[in-house]
Amino acid sequence: MPYAPHTEAEVRAMLADLGLERLEELYAHLPADLLDPPIELPEPMNEDALLRHLAEVAARNRPGRVFLGGGVRDHFVPAIVDTVAGRGEFLTAYTPYQPEASQGVLQAIFEYQTMIAELTALDVANASLYDGASALAEGVLLALRATRRMRAMVSRGVHPEYRQVLATYLNAVGADLEEVPLEGDRTPAFAVADDVGAVVVQSPNFLGAIEAYAPLAEAAHAAGALLVVVADPLSLAVLRPPGEQGADVAVGEGQPLGNPMSLGGPHFGYIAVREGLLRQLPGRLVSMTEDAEGRRGFVLALSAREQHIRRAKARSNITTNAQNAALRATVHLAALGPEGLKGVALATAAAARRLYQLLLEAGGVRPLTRPPFFAEFALRLPKDPAEVRSLLAEAGYHGAYPIPEYGEGAALFAASERMTEDDLLAFARAFFVAVGG
Amino acid sequence: MGFCFSDRVPLIFERSRPGRRGTPAPARAADPAELFGEANLRERPPALPEVDELTALRHYTNLSRRQVGVDTTFYPLGSCTMKYNPRVLEAAARLFADLHPYQDEASLQGALFLMHELGEYLKALTGMDAITLQPAAGAHGELTGMLVVRAYHADRGELEQRRVVLVPDSAHGSNPATSAMAGFEVREVPSDADGEVDLEALKRELGDHVAAIMLTNPNTLGLFERRILSLTEAAHAAGVQLYYDGANLNAIMGWARPGDMGFDVVHLNLHKTFATPHGGGGPGAGPVAVKAHLAPYLPVPLVEKTPAGYRLDFQRPKSIGRVRSFFGNFGVLVKAYAYIRLLGREGLKRAAALSVLNARYLKELLKRRGYRVPYDGPTMHEFVAQPPEGLRALDVAKALLDEGFHPPTIYFPLIVKEAMMIEPTETEAKETLEAFAEALGRIARRGQEDPDWLHGAPYTTPVRRLDEVRANRRPVLRWRPD
Amino acid sequence: MKVPEELKYRETHEWARIEDGVATVGITDYAQEELGDVVYVELPEVGRAVRGGEAVAVIESVKTASDIYAPLSGEVVAVNEALADHPEKVNEDPYGEGWIFKLRIADPAEVEALLDAEAYRKLVASEG
Incomplete structure (x- = not known):
């Protein structure tokens, strides 16, 4: 087989050492009924044939400029992100159980934890989770553990798929989940009962709108609940972060920081909390410490929260993080710096605002999202958004994601810093044709 | 070094x-x-x-350069399958990097084809009927699988009584943690003198209060559960669902299938069995395959092949819902697809057999150097050894770093004291195994002569043993500006 | 290994000092030695009613987490807040400054079921 170094002579010699002659004998103790099952797979290929085959498969996708969002967008990724994340030392390591041989990954995680804590203006971040949706589920479970309550309230401004994942996780432990409808494009003030442990809001919300949730934080805290905020990490370069508005827990999808869209994954989810919630965090955490000679070093810490020690009483069953994706974000943030990241965030928001103005010029199109918004916004279209999305795709653009939950004709759009004025104008022209035709 | x-x-x-x-x-x-x-x-x-x-x-x-990986170092981390990750897989994933998950289905026919095909391959390799590719990791797949089991019992009106999940005492920690997260109580089943599940003890635990049994086969001692067919038969007779933790499927892929053993639900670790990189701790992927009776409960959406092309099926009223946004770790799925296409059925079978051959060969080399193997049955892709009398697994692991090797998994499984769980994988050469065994031999000899030297290892790494007590008593989890 | 004569013991290695209807609870010298360096103690809430044998606190070392069981039924009336900053006191002074919580005893008859120092010494000898 490819990629195994064994020559036939070596296989024979190793088998002989075990007193065997054929590889099949290694399976001789399995029940005979199980052996040699009928398995149909395609014939093997060499690398060149594989890449040609995959290029042909990829060509069955229709390429186009991406004006879609939902927390995953077409942002530019600096070339050094690929260079670093593709280094074999990082790519082919595993969880850093042996710290003396894993200082690279451990220090990178420590830097990542710091960057996420800075972006969210909270005290502590873990080493990352699978994605934004599972990070939300973990964040709410954390809040319910901390408050010892079994009920959560979530705004419908939170990404619908995140709410679905949250419902799946809460259903499993028998906790109640109540959804709060939007008024227009934003979460209204609402009463928090004193059996609620977690209140969830997203800003910028799924419709792109920036929510003023400081009053909600007060209402939640008055009822003894914690506020969990879902936030796009790129927006935090400029927007008031969760920690400045009373959030106890911040979570989100990390893709906009240095990760390709890749049909929605692999990406990472982040989670950050106030100091007092540290022991409730799920997943990996890295601490700075010293070695026997007084040199600075990094280790996995607080492992007694985790599944390999606490087993059935662990904070979560998660065993790893999404390290390579989180490393991409770390390098991305280092490469851009605070000013560069702010530049990307502002250019993204400015492009989105310009696109919003352009698209609203089309006949029959009405705004669903009102400014201020960040990178994404929703419109009401005069015809079926699914048809508009399809027509746009035929013209070489991906946009107008149908979001029927938010009303008839509702569709979501996004922009990024990559779009030039010409790109926006060209998309708008295609859009006029699609909605008008 | x-x-x-x-x-x-x-x-x-x-x-x-x-x-x-x-x-x-x-x-x-x-x-x-x-x-x-x-x-x-x-x-x-x-x-x-x-x-x-x-x-x-x-x-x-x-x-x-302060980090070791498979690319730099032999990395026989038991249970983790640190095999070579062919670099062409990275090139494969890049071909699909610019797709957005909310594109029109008609513009994603290549991606949907690929997911559908991969699902078919994985179903064939596991002997199952339906599959979801959505879970983002092995533990995430476990949770998905157990939620499917939960939904199945709930649908039959038996969830109220079926509260218990049985897990062997040799199981991965994620199994009991998953069961708890899925709302079940966990009960441990002992292993017998041979290191396999104690079948009689297990049968005594069975009943209509049990929802599922979670098993790894070969188990964490590297041993194939030879009575698996009696076990699954007894469990099914009691209405209990059988969960297969796919962490060790790499030992038997192509040779035997969990579906034929009687398992109802399987998760796969694409980053172990199918050679996608571990990334320093993710992202991986943990697809879940099930028998037909569990198919209605799988997460939405599923990829469906129709005469008009591939589409996404969201209309699944009995589904447990979503476990992740979008379609899971698609980029990882592309790599697993590519790996299967590179090897084909015979290549996968040979990879499994060579992983067993390497582990068996290395086990004999270590036994000749004073290392003990407490459950020395016909081990497969990995085995659990103990250092020679008087030596600690932790010390031996640290000394291995000075020899230029990544240590094995230590102190797991819990049922073996001073456990060293060694999984060489099929992509390591005979001479690497021999050099590793020589190093362990040297460490044992010198460690017995000079215990202080061994306790002090490692000496040549960028940092030496770190103060973990301090890191845990007063953790410093971020840098702060002055 | 110290096993003070005046204390009562549970087979799961907790000790109890009984004074005026209140039991002060900690872990034994043997237990702290077995656990190694204690890094964190998860304390119960004051006011919580517990049953004898119920897990009420958790002691963490670097690689383990162990439940601490209430030796007697009663109400938690105090916890050792000092352990938050100085968990090492459980190692340094298990019968003194390393105490974990205090219980107002609900049923004095339960005290009879606990081990005395000699019986606990025998238990440890049989485990070792």
Whole structure:
């Protein structure tokens, strides 16, 4: 087989050492009924044939400029992100159980934890989770553990798929989940009962709108609940972060920081909390410490929260993080710096605002999202958004994601810093044709 | 030795200089107050590092030199399957990097084809009827699988009584943690003298209060559960669902299938069995395959092949819902697809057999050097050894670092004291196994003569043993600006 | 290994000092030695009613987490807040400054079921 170094002579010699002659004998103790099952797979290929085959498969996708969002967008990724994340030392390591041989990954995680804590203006971040949706589920479970309550309230401004994942996780432990409808494009003030442990809001919300949730934080805290905020990490370069508005827990999808869209994954989810919630965090955490000679070093810490020690009483069953994706974000943030990241965030928001103005010029199109918004916004279209999305795709653009939950004709759009004025104008022209035709 | 560049690397924050700029920012200028309103702007900018691009690149390149991976070092981490990750898989994933998950289905026919095909291959390899590719990791797959089991019992009106999940005492910690997260109580089943599940003890636990049994086969001792057919038959007779933890499927892929053993639900670790990189701790992927009776409960959406092309099926009323946004770790799925196409059925079978051959060969080499194997049955892709009398697994592991090897998994499974769980994988050469065994032999000899030397190891790594007590009593989890 | 004569013991290695209807509870010298360096103690809430044998606190070392069981039924009336900053006191002074919580005893008859020092010494000898 490819990629195994064994020559036939070596296989024979190793088998002989075990007193065997054929590889099949290694399976001789399995029940005979199980052996040699009928398995149909395609014939093997060499690398060149594989890449040609995959290029042909990829060509069955229709390429186009991406004006879609939902927390995953077409942002530019600096070339050094690929260079670093593709280094074999990082790519082919595993969880850093042996710290003396894993200082690279451990220090990178420590830097990542710091960057996420800075972006969210909270005290502590873990080493990352699978994605934004599972990070939300973990964040709410954390809040319910901390408050010892079994009920959560979530705004419908939170990404619908995140709410679905949250419902799946809460259903499993028998906790109640109540959804709060939007008024227009934003979460209204609402009463928090004193059996609620977690209140969830997203800003910028799924419709792109920036929510003023400081009053909600007060209402939640008055009822003894914690506020969990879902936030796009790129927006935090400029927007008031969760920690400045009373959030106890911040979570989100990390893709906009240095990760390709890749049909929605692999990406990472982040989670950050106030100091007092540290022991409730799920997943990996890295601490700075010293070695026997007084040199600075990094280790996995607080492992007694985790599944390999606490087993059935662990904070979560998660065993790893999404390290390579989180490393991409770390390098991305280092490469851009605070000013560069702010530049990307502002250019993204400015492009989105310009696109919003352009698209609203089309006949029959009405705004669903009102400014201020960040990178994404929703419109009401005069015809079926699914048809508009399809027509746009035929013209070489991906946009107008149908979001029927938010009303008839509702569709979501996004922009990024990559779009030039010409790109926006060209998309708008295609859009006029699609909605008008 | 010296696989690591050992100079101290400062934190990226310590390299920061006010006013330095990295990768050039985009051109479009904008006024934040006008875009967002003053009240929505952050008061203090995040203290991200201000470095030029070369400084950033040099920093992370030097960090990587303080890190070992499969690319630099033999990495026989038991249960983790640290095999070579063919680099063509990275090239394969890049072909699909620019797809957005909310594109029109008609514009994603290549991606949907690939997911559908991969699902068919994995179903064939596991002997199952339906599959979801959505779970993002092995443990995430476990949770998905157990939620499917939960939904199945609930649908039959038996969830109220079926509260218990049975897990062997040799199981991965994620199994009991998953069961708890899925709302079940966990009960441990002992292993017998041979290291297999104690079948009689298990049968005594069975009943209509049991929802499922979670098993790994070969188990964490590397032993195939030879009575598996009696076990699954007894469990099914009691209405109990059988969960297969796919962590060790790499030992038997192509040779035997969990579906034929009687399992109802299987999760796969694509980053172990199918050679996608571990990434320093993810992202991986943990597809879940099930028998037909569990198919209605799988997460939405599923990829469906129709005469008009591939489509996404969201209309599944009995589904447990979603476990992840979008379609899971699609980029990882592309790599697993590519790996299966490179090897084909015979290649996969041979990979499994060579992983067993390597592990068996290495086990004999270690036994000749004084290492003990407490459950020395017909082990498969991995085995659990103990150091010679008087030596600690932790010390031996640290000394291995000085010899230029990544240590095995230690202190797992819990049922073996001073456990060293060794999984060489099929992509390591005979001479590497021999060099590793020689190193372990040297460590044992010198460690017995000079215990202080062994307790002090490692000596040549970028840092020596770290103060974990301090890190846990007073954790420092972030850098703070002065 | 110290096993003070005046204390009562549970087979799961907790000790109890009984004074005026209140039991002060900690872990034994043997237990702290077995656990190694204690890094964190998760304390119960004051006011919580517990049953004898119920897990009420958790002691963490670097690689393990162990439940601490209430030796007697009663109400938690105090916890050792000092352990938050100085968990090492459990190692340094298990019968003194390393105490974990205090219980107001609900049923004095339960005290009879606990081990005395000699019986606990025998238990440890049989485990070792």
